[in-house]
Amino acid sequence: MDNDDPPFMYDTPYDLQGFTFSTKGNIYAYSRNFFNLMFGIDLSGNMLSGEIPWEIGNLTRVKSLNLSNNHFSGRIPASLANMSAVESLDLSHNELNGPIPLQLSQLWSLEVFSVAYNNLSGCIPDSGQFASFSMDSYIGNKNLQNLSLLGNVCSGSPGSGRAAPAPENVDETPDDLILYVVCASFVLAFWATIAFSFSHPCGRAVMLKL
Template identity: 60%
Template sequence: MKVSNNRLGGLVSGGMNNLSNMNELYLDRNKFEGTIPYSLSGVLKVMDLNDNELSGNLDNSLWNLSSLVVLNLAGNHITGKIHPQICGFMGLHFLDISSNNLTWYVPNCIFIQLNFVNLSENSFSGDISFPFFNTSSLISLDIRHNQFTGNLHWVRYLDNIRLLTLGRNKFEGPVNPKVCKLMYLRIIDLSHNKLSGSLPACIGDMSFKGDTDDQMLEPVYGEIYNGSSYDLRGFTFASKGNLYTYGRSFFASMSGIDLSANMLHGEIPWELGNLSHVKSLNLSYNFFVVPIPMTLSGMEEIESLDLSHNELSGPIPWQLTQLSTLGVFSVAYNNLSGCIPNSGQLGFGMESYLGNTNLHQITQGDMCAAPSPDPAAGKEVEETTGDPVLYVVTAAGFVLAFWATIGFSFYHPYGRSVMLKM
């Protein structure tokens, strides 16, 4: 049954308990209310109830849905914690319970062959320094916007991961160099955590090259039964200052690294220039130092490059003007110096270069001129220093008055009498 994207309402529980003759249930993007029934049975393979008004706890302890492959409850108001019984759905490949009000810990389901997991935008917590899902089967893991803690050493076991988004949690420690072993990785988002240390240079050895014929996608995209398949959607990644949502196409259309808003420091590895297939790189709001590597010009497909809010110094490498695909660029609020390249692909507005005191523009005469002052600062200077012409007139008046006084004192009779009395 498929009644997606309508304005249907009422209680979702009415008549749902016995699903014995139904293989797929699509009630997504409607206005159904109430709680999900506790007793569900049948041969259901797909249950998609995302983007409704469902509430209450997610209690699947009495479900008898051994054939379930897809469970999508995203975008509702479901509360409480995930019942451990969910680990009993051995055939489950796709689990999306994002954008709810779920809390507590995630049960340890290392025996389920889950491929796509989205737990983002909830209030899950706990230390996940160890994996809680079968790492060898995971293709996409999105747990952004939660309260997870611990280190990221467990990430190295995600042998088949394509999309890994862990942003806006409380992970800490270094970026483990063994992440470089994830040979199929396409998108990684570790932003807005407490990661520290230097960035492993071996990241530059990763391919980040997608494949539209990726065989690992088949468990969900392939035939579930009788030629039917499930349309993956809802995986997001921030690039060019915006949040984009990707379906299956993201494996071919997007590749990116977001490490922004952490405590990473040291040099930006020159090896990142080998990432010729990466379209988005965000290292902003960290503590990277020394010059920008000129080797970044090797990122042939880069569309968005954000190095702002660091402690980078030295000039902007002219080699970056060769990045023909670059659409968004920022080195604002660093300690850069020298001239802003005025050719090639770096002809962006001054907002891309703000906050670099010693960074100058190139004028029409190919001269390296100081950047235009802040209008507010200029007004303050004008009020305190005044017009330069006024300085000249004032100085000349002072000199004339001085010599007139001397002449009057020595040559006028009254002036001489005054001087003799002193």
């Protein structure tokens, strides 16, 4: 842009048309100044890639966020927990990895949630609204573990929010036991031979000759 060009302005010479937006059965109507009242964002199916920007968490008035059917990778940003008004969050059909941030369980308004068909791992949160979501929300993530099916014990992963259980004592293998028995038998036999040699007259005579 040349220095003589006027600065870019958000005002447009044409009239912006209003529209309606529906979420959770509620219909919201917006007038031409809808960009000041952004309650829903749908970027699904746009071949977007890279990590989900953590700044999205600053959209505290957004009620619906749909980022599905893209190529987003990396981890789900914990900053999404700041979207206190969000009611619907769809991150399905991407390439996200790592655990589901436990901070998302603080989203008390969240009623629709899906991270299906990603590469997520670790434990599925079982508190807050997450206790009401069906397994359809997580299908297609083979490394996600359901706490309710594991007796509230999860192997855990870095950042999963649950500590891995302490490893149990591993029993010795049969080969180790056999080795211990052989060594103990050898030591006992050695000392038994020495004791016999000094206690028996013949043995004592042989030891003195040596």
